[in-house]
Amino acid sequence: MAKSTILSGIRPTGGLHLGNYLGALQNFVKLQDEYQCFYFIADLHALNESFDPQKKYAQVLDTAATFIAAGIDPKRSTLFVQSHLPEHAQLAVILSNVIPVGYLFRMTQYKEKAGKQAQGNANAGLLYYPVLMAADILLYHPTFVPVGDDQDQHVELARDAAGFFNRRFGETLVFPKTLHTNAPRVMSLLDPNKKMSKTLGGDHCLNLDDPPEEIRRKLSRAVTDTGDGSGAGAKNLISLLAHFADAKTVQRFSEAAAAKTIRYSELKLALTDSINRFLAPLQERKAQLLSHPKKLEEILATGDARAGKVAAKTLSDVLKKVGLCR
Numbered sequence: 145m146a147k148s149t150i151l152s153g154i155r156p157t158g159g160l161h162l163g164n165y166l167g168a169l170q171n172f173v174k175l176q177d178e179y180q181c182f183y184f185i186a187d188l189h190a191l192n193e194s195f196d197p198q199k200k201y202a203q204v205l206d207t208a209a210t211f212i213a214a215g216i217d218p219k220r221s222t223l224f225v226q227s228h229l230p231e232h233a234q235l236a237v238i239l240s241n242v243i244p245v246g247y248l249f250r251m252t253q254y255k256e257k258a259g260k261q262a263q264g265n266a267n268a269g270l271l272y273y274p275v276l277m278a279a280d281i282l283l284y285h286p287t288f289v290p291v292g293d294d295q296d297q298h299v300e301l302a303r304d305a306a307g308f309f310n311r312r313f314g315e316t317l318v319f320p321k322t323l324h325t326n327a328p329r330v331m332s333l334l335d336p337n338k339k340m341s342k343t344l345g346g347d348h349c350l351n352l353d354d355p356p357e358e359i360r361r362k363l364s365r366a367v368t369d370t371g372d373g374s375g376a377g378a379k380n381l382i383s384l385l386a387h388f389a390d391a392k393t394v395q396r397f398s399e400a401a402a403a404k405t406i407r408y409s410e411l412k413l414a415l416t417d418s419i420n421r422f423l424a425p426l427q428e429r430k431a432q433l434l435s436h437p438k439k440l441e442e443i444l445a446t447g448d449a450r451a452g453k454v455a456a457k458t459l460s461d462v463l464k465k466v467g468l469c470r
């Protein structure tokens with residue numbers, strides 16, 4: 145039986161952190177065994193916030209190198225760059241005619257991001273971005289879209305868009321389902337009641353690119369006691385340990401935590417060690433890939449071509465259905 149299709153994208157906004165890795169990337173790698181996977185660098189989605197155009201292309205290559213270094217196999221999976229396939233933008237324009245603006249204004253992420261700016265100042269790309277995301281998804285007829293829960297609403301909009309389109313123009317687009325991972329939410333090191341996120345600041349995150357000394361420094365400053373009785377900081381560190389250390393070490397610290405005899409300085413050292421041991425080979429593979437940018441671009445061009453075939457077929461079906469061609 146043919147494998148079901150998976151699709152997901154990641155925005156190239158500079159280095160990824162361990163929250164991105166455990167929440168998304170690690171899962172993308174595992175899914176390759178069971179599914180036909182399409183993974184893409186969502187570079188068109190990276191333009192609705194402030195950014196440096198001088199750095200954007202390097203960030204695209206950097207994200208691609210991170211994917212491959214983390215275990216995405218470009219032979220088994222289709223790894224491509226969104227902006228290289230004009231079909232994404234074309235389908236988005238068409239879909240925008242079946243999606244009510246009210247649906248866009250009520251997106252939580254839009255309200256949060258636009259809310260920080262003076263009224264009416266948010267760029268239209270921010271409002272429109274779920275339409276583009278719906279196009280990203282619907283072009284490939286995926287059965288599942290693995291995303292974090294902050295993206296649920298956007299996948300739901302893609303389903304709505306498929307429904308509106310199909311009802312108006314006839315069965316064309318397939319309804320995608322969200323695929324949740326059971327990966328834990330990795331929390332900020334300095335504010336462990338919040339999710340680890342780049343927007344909080346560099347010292348809140350452990351980045352995949354951080355050298356060993358930086359991992360040590362950040363962990364040594366990580367909050368263990370939040371003073372609110374939640375134990376969120378300590379829990380976060382132990383949960384990270386469970387991902388990166390051997391079973392015996394994890395058991396030792398879990399028992400010490402339960403018995404309240406845990407020494408956080410020791411926990412932090414053990415965690416520093418295990419994270420650095422995990423990061424070293426990944427960083428080496430990544431450096432290797434980035435030192436041959438031409439080769440990396442060839443890998444992406446192969447992915448673009450493979451994805452392009454599927455995208456072109458869907459777009460051509462859509463164009464026929466709406467009566468723009470025969």
Ligand code: TRP
Pocket residue numbers: 151152153154155186189276277280281289290291295298
């Ligand atoms: N919006 C997603 C994010 O910010 C990235 C993304 C863009 C995406 N297009 C997608 C994810 C399509 C899944 C499918 O994380």
